[in-house]
Amino acid sequence: MKQRTEKLYQRVASAITEGIVQGRYRVGTRLPGERELAEDFSVSRPTVREAMIALEIGGLVEARHGSGLYVIASPTDVANPAELDVGxxxxxxxxxxxxxxxxxxxxxxxxxxxxxxxxxxxxxxxxxxxxxxxxxxxxxxxxxxxxxxxxxxxxxxxxxxxxxxxxxxxxxxxxxxxxxxxxxxxxxxxxxxxxxxxxxxxxxxxxxxxxxxxxxxxxxxxxxxxVEVLERARSEIESQRGKVTQRLTA
Structure with a gap:
């Protein structure tokens, strides 16, 4: 039986996952931006966006305020993020x-x-x-x-x-x-x-x-x-603001 063709976002997510395994993208380091990744993999930015969300859901990366997406775990620590089907x-x-x-x-x-x-x-x-x-x-x-x-x-x-x-x-x-x-x-x-x-x-x-x-x-x-990324950033800002306010009023 012919295997189902891998989807574009899965291909990108798998390539980045492999890059993490090989040390190209190390835990704690920032991933390239959407535009750069789109050019590297010859895909559209929406495809890159789907791959990034798949990696976030899979627990491999996270968004950080004003900085972008960072690798936070190795593939051996989490489930395969590429098995999320259609974006x-x-x-x-x-x-x-x-x-x-x-x-x-x-x-x-x-x-x-x-x-x-x-x-x-x-x-x-x-x-x-x-x-x-x-x-x-x-x-x-x-x-x-x-x-x-x-x-x-x-x-x-x-x-x-x-x-x-x-x-x-x-x-x-x-x-x-x-x-x-x-x-x-x-x-x-x-x-x-x-x-x-x-x-x-x-x-x-x-x-x-x-x-x-x-x-x-x-x-x-x-x-x-x-907005999903920005929302996380706003939550971090509000958290820090609350801590500062608490210190100033203590």
Whole structure:
């Protein structure tokens, strides 16, 4: 049986892990920055970001205020950080491809009943608390309804599989959870633009609005994972501030 191809972020995480083993990246030293690593491994910065998060989850590195990511453990001390499956950026890239085309196809065949279902789903999304399970469920139902509207079972199966990966892959789950924690939630207005394009039976516009929406999800994820590092820095600052205040008032 042919082995599954190693994902790009796993390749980067594995290479850095090997570098730690070989002494290239020693415990206590700072890792190169995202841009440098992206150039070294000939990958995008989002791929590097996924690899860094995988290494953090695996307990090999940690963020330090104003300085970057540092190696804190050797691979023999922790579980393999590369076995975290699909990351959010890789997943969204696939969604841009498949869901963009699904929206374009759906625009040519969608019926009024499905449009009414999408309108109702938008209402559910708008009325739910942004970080609630109801809001997440409405988001999923919205996208799956569009895939089903194509009338092509292969398309709808692929889109559903991508959503299942989002909810089952440990790395993806971690990244989306961080995004929600930082206040990033489904944008109802962007989803409404997609429905308007579908209602107009405008295939090109449906493709564009779906892709634009998912590209903004990428931007949100980049911001959220960067905020994750900054949040740790703020926590350290607050901790130090509290210690100083305690000494001054003692």
């Amino acid at each position: 959010a950026f890789e997943l969204i890239e696939a969604r841009i491809l498949f869901e963009g085309e699904a929206a374009a196809v759906a625009a040519t065949v969608i019926d009024d009943e499905t449009l009414a279902i999408l309108d109702g789903t938008l209402e559910d999304m708008a009325s739910a608390l942004p970080d609630s399970p109801e809001a997440m469920d409405a988001d999923r139902r919205f996208h799956l309804s569009i895939a089903e509207a194509t009338g092509n079972t292969v398309i709808s199966t692929v889109v559903e599989m991508l959503w299942n990966l989002r909810e089952q892959s440990p790395l993806s789950v971690h990244m989306f959870a961080e995004a929600r924690r930082e206040g990033i939630h489904p944008r109802v207005d962007e989803h409404r633009l997609i429905v308007e394009a579908l209602r107009a039976r405008d295939s090109a516009q449906a493709r564009k609005t779906m892709r634009d929406h998912l590209r903004r999800v990428v931007d949100d994820m980049l911001a959220a994972t960067e």
